[in-house]
Amino acid sequence: MIRMEKRLRLFLLSFILSLLVSPPPKAAAAQLDPNYYANICPNLENLVRGAVVKMMSQTPVAAPATLRLFFHDCFVMGCDASIMIISSDGSDEWRNPADFSLKAEGFETVLAAKAAVDGDLQCTNKVSCADILALATRDVVSLSGGPTWPVELGRYDGKVSLGSDVVLPSPDFNLDQLNGMFGSFGLTQTDMIALSGGHTIGASSCMFFYNRLYPGDPTVSPGFLLQLQQSCPNPLLDPNAFAFLDAATPLQFDNAYFRNLQQGMGLLNSDQVLFNDPRSQGTVNLFASNQSAFFSAFVDAMTRLGRLGTKTAVDGEIRRDCRFVN
Numbered sequence: 001m002i003r004m005e006k007r008l009r010l011f012l013l014s015f016i017l018s019l020l021v022s023p024p025p026k027a028a029a030a031q032l033d034p035n036y037y038a039n040i041c042p043n044l045e046n047l048v049r050g051a052v053v054k055m056m057s058q059t060p061v062a063a064p065a066t067l068r069l070f071f072h073d074c075f076v077m078g079c080d081a082s083i084m085i086i087s088s089d090g091s092d093e094w095r096n097p098a099d100f101s102l103k104a105e106g107f108e109t110v111l112a113a114k115a116a117v118d119g120d121l122q123c124t125n126k127v128s129c130a131d132i133l134a135l136a137t138r139d140v141v142s143l144s145g146g147p148t149w150p151v152e153l154g155r156y157d158g159k160v161s162l163g164s165d166v167v168l169p170s171p172d173f174n175l176d177q178l179n180g181m182f183g184s185f186g187l188t189q190t191d192m193i194a195l196s197g198g199h200t201i202g203a204s205s206c207m208f209f210y211n212r213l214y215p216g217d218p219t220v221s222p223g224f225l226l227q228l229q230q231s232c233p234n235p236l237l238d239p240n241a242f243a244f245l246d247a248a249t250p251l252q253f254d255n256a257y258f259r260n261l262q263q264g265m266g267l268l269n270s271d272q273v274l275f276n277d278p279r280s281q282g283t284v285n286l287f288a289s290n291q292s293a294f295f296s297a298f299v300d301a302m303t304r305l306g307r308l309g310t311k312t313a314v315d316g317e318i319r320r321d322c323r324f325v326n
């Protein structure tokens, strides 16, 4: 009897000790690997790229819309394609005002790529929407003239999408606010500047910068100001009015965005501030003078962005339809 008790106590003690030594696993981030699907869906990269090429040939909006979609996905609940979920009660991320301007072409690009992937019998329902979005994003960048890189894969799709979780940078942010928000995700100022270079493609609705036009913000170059005032005569009356984020080469993924900033031709306040603030000007000048330096910093930062909040089978799933939780 006493021996039994002793054994029990020993057992309990070792059990408690084992708990102390190895705490129960929290929902760990996924272990990502560029070769994750090598045996599961060997033709994955070609299937995604084919769909992306087709979408880009149909509309110039596909590339910028997809790149922005990836950013907005990763910053809210991690890179888990939660941005694509449609909830019947309307409480989903994409209906939050900060996401409402995301263009349909980005969602359509991912859905087309998902259909292409699922059309391969070896791949059907085995590749996450989050990974397809990450691959499609790399492809729109490289097919627009930007860098290419191996995309880390193995994310699961999230099951939660709440508009109330959406916190994204504002175009009126100053450098400290930009660094604060990107820093909260473990991204450096250099990452933040390189990622802002995503504004080398695409457009912005006038409502996001008209406060810089009337009266004219002195950091906007006079010629550019005139041009923008013509594009956005009365933004409140014309919600469809827009301007390109990189007026020099709006469809080309290049470093013209940074050369624009040097000339007072950044469209958003959050763009121009990167040159105007002496703490970030050096990096802008480096990226403006050396496109390879920009490309390599962009690839590094995109890879880090792609690791945010990734899900596993514990807290995620492989969504059959990217728009709905299984």
Ligand code: HEM
Pocket (backbone or CB within 6 Å): 061, 063, 064, 065, 067, 068, 071, 101, 102, 103, 169, 170, 171, 172, 173, 178, 195, 196, 198, 199, 201, 202, 203, 204, 205, 206, 208, 245, 268, 270
């Ligand atoms: C640094 C903070 C950022 C702010 C304040 C910001 C803000 C904005 C705003 C206001 C627009 C215009 C949206 C519209 O009119 O529909 C826009 C567009 C865009 N953003 Fe950002 N953004 C930021 C960072 C990023 C990052 C990190 C990326 C990707 C790496 C990105 C990619 C894009 C793209 C590609 C567009 C054009 C979308 C299109 O033409 O459909 N942005 N952004």
Ligand SMILES: *[C@@H]1O[C@H](CO)[C@@H](O)[C@H](O)[C@H]1NC(C)=O
Pocket (backbone or CB within 6 Å): 290, 291, 292, 293, 296
């Ligand atoms: C430009 O940047 C690349 C990549 O960081 C670097 O290898 C190269 O030496 C730089 N070129 C010049 C002219 O500074």
